[in-house]
Amino acid sequence: MTGTGRPRLDARSLPLVDTGRRPSYDLDDVRVGVVHLGFGAFHRAHQAVAFDRLLERFPNEPWGVCAVANTNAALVRDARQQDHLFTVVTVGADPSAEPAVRVVGSIRESLLASESAEAVVARLAAPEIHTITLTITERGYAPPPGAPGDSLLGLLALALDRRRAAGLPVTVLSCDNLVDNGTVLRAALLALVDRHPGAFSAELPAWLGTRARFPRSVVDRIVPRQTAADRDRVSGLLGLDDAMGIVAEESFHWTIEAEEGVAAEADWAGAGVVLSPEIDRVQQLKLQLLNATHSLLAYSGLALGIERISDAARHPDIAALAARFLAAEALPSVVAPAGADPEAYADSVLARFASPLLPDTTARVATDGSQKIPQRFTATLLACKEGGRPPRVSATVIALWMYLRTARPDAFSDENAPDPRLDTATPDTLRASVSAVLADVVRLPAEVATDPDLLGPLTHALTALLRGDPPAGLIAEAATGA
Ligand SMILES: NC(=O)c1ccc[n+]([C@@H]2O[C@H](COP(=O)([O-])OP(=O)(O)OC[C@H]3O[C@@H](n4cnc5c(N)ncnc54)[C@H](O)[C@@H]3O)[C@@H](O)[C@H]2O)c1
Ligand SMILES: O=P(O)(O)OC[C@@H](O)[C@@H](O)[C@H](O)[C@H](O)CO
Numbered sequence: 001m002t003g004t005g006r007p008r009l010d011a012r013s014l015p016l017v018d019t020g021r022r023p024s025y026d027l028d029d030v031r032v033g034v035v036h037l038g039f040g041a042f043h044r045a046h047q048a049v050a051f052d053r054l055l056e057r058f059p060n061e062p063w064g065v066c067a068v069a070n071t072n073a074a075l076v077r078d079a080r081q082q083d084h085l086f087t088v089v090t091v092g093a094d095p096s097a098e099p100a101v102r103v104v105g106s107i108r109e110s111l112l113a114s115e116s117a118e119a120v121v122a123r124l125a126a127p128e129i130h131t132i133t134l135t136i137t138e139r140g141y142a143p144p145p146g147a148p149g150d151s152l153l154g155l156l157a158l159a160l161d162r163r164r165a166a167g168l169p170v171t172v173l174s175c176d177n178l179v180d181n182g183t184v185l186r187a188a189l190l191a192l193v194d195r196h197p198g199a200f201s202a203e204l205p206a207w208l209g210t211r212a213r214f215p216r217s218v219v220d221r222i223v224p225r226q227t228a229a230d231r232d233r234v235s236g237l238l239g240l241d242d243a244m245g246i247v248a249e250e251s252f253h254w255t256i257e258a259e260e261g262v263a264a265e266a267d268w269a270g271a272g273v274v275l276s277p278e279i280d281r282v283q284q285l286k287l288q289l290l291n292a293t294h295s296l297l298a299y300s301g302l303a304l305g306i307e308r309i310s311d312a313a314r315h316p317d318i319a320a321l322a323a324r325f326l327a328a329e330a331l332p333s334v335v336a337p338a339g340a341d342p343e344a345y346a347d348s349v350l351a352r353f354a355s356p357l358l359p360d361t362t363a364r365v366a367t368d369g370s371q372k373i374p375q376r377f378t379a380t381l382l383a384c385k386e387g388g389r390p391p392r393v394s395a396t397v398i399a400l401w402m403y404l405r406t407a408r409p410d411a412f413s414d415e416n417a418p419d420p421r422l423d424t425a426t427p428d429t430l431r432a433s434v435s436a437v438l439a440d441v442v443r444l445p446a447e448v449a450t451d452p453d454l455l456g457p458l459t460h461a462l463t464a465l466l467r468g469d470p471p472a473g474l475i476a477e478a479a480t481g482a
Helices: 041-045 047-057 073-081 117-125 152-166 181-195 204-210 228-238 279-303 309-313 316-333 342-354 362-366 369-387 392-407 427-432 434-440 452-466 471-480
Strands: 032-037 064-069 086-091 100-104 107-112 131-134 170-174 217-220 246-249 253-257 273-276
Touching: 032 047, 032 107, 032 152, 041 047, 041 086, 041 246, 047 064, 047 100, 064 073, 064 117, 073 107, 086 228, 100 228, 107 117, 117 152, 131 152, 152 170, 152 181, 152 204, 170 181, 181 204, 217 279, 228 246, 253 279, 279 309, 279 316, 279 342, 279 362, 279 369, 279 392, 279 471, 309 316, 309 342, 309 362, 316 342, 316 369, 316 392, 316 471, 369 392, 369 452, 392 427, 392 434, 392 452, 392 471, 427 434, 427 452, 434 452, 452 471
Parallel strands: 032 064, 032 131, 064 107, 086 246, 131 170, 253 273
Antiparallel strands: 086 100, 217 253
């Protein structure tokens, strides 16, 4: 029993949950075949859900997960107390619909990297592990400081070297919002190995290119940062106390690059996962339409003091700005995969953002702009330049981000760590050279960072904001193209 008088969610209390809401497979029989690095909210509401669906269909196949947290000891403690069971409550746009409640049973073990690095390497290298998934955020792919044993990337490299020595191939699936995430992951591992030659075998780089597979993957489900209120809500709906409960949107997508050897024998479709030969187009569709518009809502919303994404999406001027961005810049720039309808997708994305039932915040989406802006805007900016379309709205969004990060740090919540690449950009350095910040901090390609069609409106907007003009006027102007 816990302080609330409700029993805690764990294997013993699980039978108290309605049968339709809990695993029908036997938790004791689940075989672990997956290790996940980055035991955050998104993993619990996305990949763990897919593996839970696979276990419902194939309880004898090794789709159980060992989830590895980087430094979050409290999460691992809670997970172990609950026998790694947790609830995912999903909400759609219809306020009259009952939220769906599911206790997920796919995570069977957890490890804390900061405490048990060797145990993490051993688990990653174990023969029964066939798939390694990651959600370590955009910044997690930057060269980690310290020895290989000090970072999740380094532990993964050490484990892959053991797999090489033992002749154990594996599929490594990055599930972060990055262009070409699998390719970026392999390059990050190769760079790490190169920096620490004494720590790895000479054969590892070649093996990373052949026997370890890094298919790209595109993940899509909005999972807000979880609050105490979310956990109370989940526990109330479940009737048991769940310290790890998650509230997420009902929409769920996971597309994995179809390439030889990618667990093709698994019935991915039964878990709602698609294998696609056009992964580059799928990722661009999502990053250019969904994620870029999300960033637009986050920075415009923060500038106007709006806390929730849904309120930003329903603010008339911000909604007009988003509509203009999609119609004039993003939609004409995107190259869609066969069968996709980008206009319909853009409409569905706007509806998802506007759902007042999802407690997502502008502060969450606004984190780490220096990493996200290039991922979300570069392809659109390049295509706008090529097509002669002035990227006025993109320029305004980047100006709002630069202004907020340098002149309005108060707009960001405490949980928002300082953007790793913006520490040196102050209002003065920005005034001196916006173009240098675009190239050096945001790492936009030179032809975009020096494009007068981007620099003109960006500098105009930033100058106005830094001299104290209200952001509301600027957003309204950019929304109408005035
Ligand atoms: N939340 C979503 O809606 C969503 C949707 C699609 C994709 N994603 C992807 O998942 C990532 C994580 O999202 P989340 O909601 O779980 O966030 P979260 O804050 O709940 O978890 C972040 C995880 O990343 C790990 N991490 C952070 N910095 C790291 C570093 N430098 N090296 C290694 N690990 C690090 C943390 O330990 C934690 O496990 C996002 O950055 C994004 O790329 C999230
Ligand atoms: O998760 P991040 O930090 O990469 O980006 C914030 C949001 O844009 C993102 O989480 C979306 O909610 C998600 O990509 C929807 O599938």
